[in-house]
Amino acid sequence: MDEPFWKTVPLRDMSKAQWESLCDGCGKCCLIKLQDTDTDEIVFTDIVCHLLDTQTRQCTQYAKRCALVPTCIKLTTDNLGELDFMPPSCAYRLLAEGADLPDWHPLISGTRDTVVTANMSVDARVISEAEFDGDLEDQVVNWPLTKP
Numbered sequence: 001m002d003e004p005f006w007k008t009v010p011l012r013d014m015s016k017a018q019w020e021s022l023c024d025g026c027g028k029c030c031l032i033k034l035q036d037t038d039t040d041e042i043v044f045t046d047i048v049c050h051l052l053d054t055q056t057r058q059c060t061q062y063a064k065r066c067a068l069v070p071t072c073i074k075l076t077t078d079n080l081g082e083l084d085f086m087p088p089s090c091a092y093r094l095l096a097e098g099a100d101l102p103d104w105h106p107l108i109s110g111t112r113d114t115v116v117t118a119n120m121s122v123d124a125r126v127i128s129e130a131e132f133d134g135d136l137e138d139q140v141v142n143w144p145l146t147k148p
Contacts, residue, residue: 031044031126044144047132
């Protein structure tokens with residue numbers, strides 16, 4: 001049996017379809033993050049970008065997201081070396097660091113439901129920034145740092 005593409009094709013050589021399929025749909029990359037100006041430490045909040053549909057964990061304006069949200073960072077092969085802003089469970093980060101995909105990843109399980117059942121998604125844990133009226137510093141959470 002042939003090895004899956006993510007084990008044989010380097011990230012830089014993946015087709016657009018292969019690259020996009022690595023996303024597990026967890027929604028963690030859409031969490032608002034804060035960075036300490038003195039230490040550069042990045043922390044996650046439980047507030048998500050207003051473009052994220054919290055029911056489907058999909059960006060409602062994916063093609064235009066970076067134009068609509070200037071702080072949105074489009075993950076590319078050129079910025080793979082700067083993955084510290086991505087959660088440790090992110091497939092792009094895992095593969096870039098030499099790890100394999102976890103069993104709950106949709107490419108292995110065959111369904112996006114396993115991301116939710118493995119408790120690796122933003123499901124039922126977040127507030128849209130469109131509905132949030134408070135201090136982001138009060139919303140810092142550790143659960144996005146859970147490793148697979």
